[in-house]
Amino acid sequence: MSYVIDDRQASLFQVNREVFTSREIFEKERELVFGPAWLYAGHESELPRRNDFRTRDVGGRSVIFNRDRHGDVRVLLNTCRHRGASLCRHPAGNAKIFTCFYHGWAYRNSGELVNVPAAEDYARSPVEVYQGLPGPRVESYRGFYFVNFSADPPDLHAWLGTSAYLLDLAADQSEDGIEILPGTHDYTLNANWKLLVENSIDGYHAKSVHHTYFEMMRELGQTPPMLGDAGTNGVPPAGLGTEFGHGHATLMYPGNGLPLATETVTRDLGVLRARAAERFGESYAAAVFDLARNTIFFPNFVLIDLNFGMILRTIMPLGPDRTQVSSWQIAPRGLGQESLRYRIDNALTFWGPAGLATPDDVEALEQAQRGFSARREMPWSDISKGMGKPRPAANDELQMRAWWRQWNAVVTGEERPREVDEFVPFDRPARETQGA
Ligand code: FES
Ligand SMILES: [Fe+2]
Known part of the structure; x- marks a missing residue:
């Protein structure tokens, strides 16, 4: 079944209404659309100070968007290595450490697991086994932060292109x-x-x-x-x-x-x-x-x-x-x-x-x-x-x-050629830093 009819001869473009109702497509989108894309996570002005954080959902994942103690902006997965509870249940705040409320595993705001209560009961401490939270890639452009959950994402700037x-x-x-x-x-x-x-x-x-x-x-x-x-x-x-x-x-x-x-x-x-x-x-x-x-x-x-x-x-x-x-x-x-x-x-x-x-x-x-x-x-x-x-x-x-x-x-997987050339209504000014 095709989802899109793109007939350049007849100048006719149609979308199959199944894509708005199907659970199978919804599941596919989670993997194929939201998996490899750069997703907007937040703006730098939301984290003015070190250790500021905001929790939100990005690409269907619960995350902590934060500025760590070194001043770096990160996106941490808001789920405990131990058994999955949310590490942070507040919408916003300022914290150096996130301590899971379930069994008390504690993480630095840069993601490292630093404390496990009763760690001596483990043959090998979870701090060594797990190290910390996996860090999805985070890149920014002009203060807008994006996150990418795939293993090998393209560079954000290349992805944005002229947009x-x-x-x-x-x-x-x-x-x-x-x-x-x-x-x-x-x-x-x-x-x-x-x-x-x-x-x-x-x-x-x-x-x-x-x-x-x-x-x-x-x-x-x-x-x-x-x-x-x-x-x-x-x-x-x-x-x-x-x-x-x-x-x-x-x-x-x-x-x-x-x-x-x-x-x-x-x-x-x-x-x-x-x-x-x-x-x-x-x-x-x-x-x-x-x-x-x-x-x-x-x-x-x-x-x-x-x-x-x-x-x-x-x-x-x-x-x-x-x-x-x-x-x-x-x-x-x-x-x-x-x-x-x-x-x-x-x-x-x-x-x-x-x-x-x-x-x-x-x-x-x-x-x-x-x-x-x-x-x-x-x-x-x-x-x-x-x-x-x-x-x-x-x-x-x-x-x-x-x-x-x-x-x-x-x-x-079906690529179609674009319809018109992009239009930019001015000469782009020279800029010292195009990136973050
Ligand atoms: S689920 Fe986080 S400490 Fe157990
Ligand atoms: Fe409208």
């Missing part, structure tokens, strides 16, 4: 860098995780699903985002979708100012933009501040940067029809109180689980999942919009097709 520039566009919004604001939105939905991947880079649904938001904006005399009329840096008013290989893809469009912003908020952003223009030139500053974009880093890391706020999102399957979402707000460092409040308000009222956008999206995805009960009679979903255009627009579906081709390649 790394979307992280640059976020990281360069202030010369002091960017930081995660306190608090996480964690929520679940009763739909397959790939539906939220599609939705996160879907420029087609906004006017229909989010019409309440658009109407509200109009009533308040605001121009809603996504309805701009001027292009910038070669990106036309309708925006465009582009792909970067490895399933990473983005849609971008000229941003449309800051809805409901006060003068101070507008001025603060203007100051950041002027500083970026000084540092990097006007073309790059325009790309950083005048374009909005939604990006997927394969398989499950989303960066949404809409000028009036930026969010990061990870999407984890819990089952074929159940998904866990974590979402963080990230902002330029050093913003004034009013700008910060404006962004936090947007994160709550627009992207939050009870905001103006997210519940509409969740409803659409759960309705789709319900519709898949008729998958035998109607087996295929369509993702053909804009296929065959030399430059698909932001509300076309190229970015989804790029992601699906990679998904299909890792699950079935």
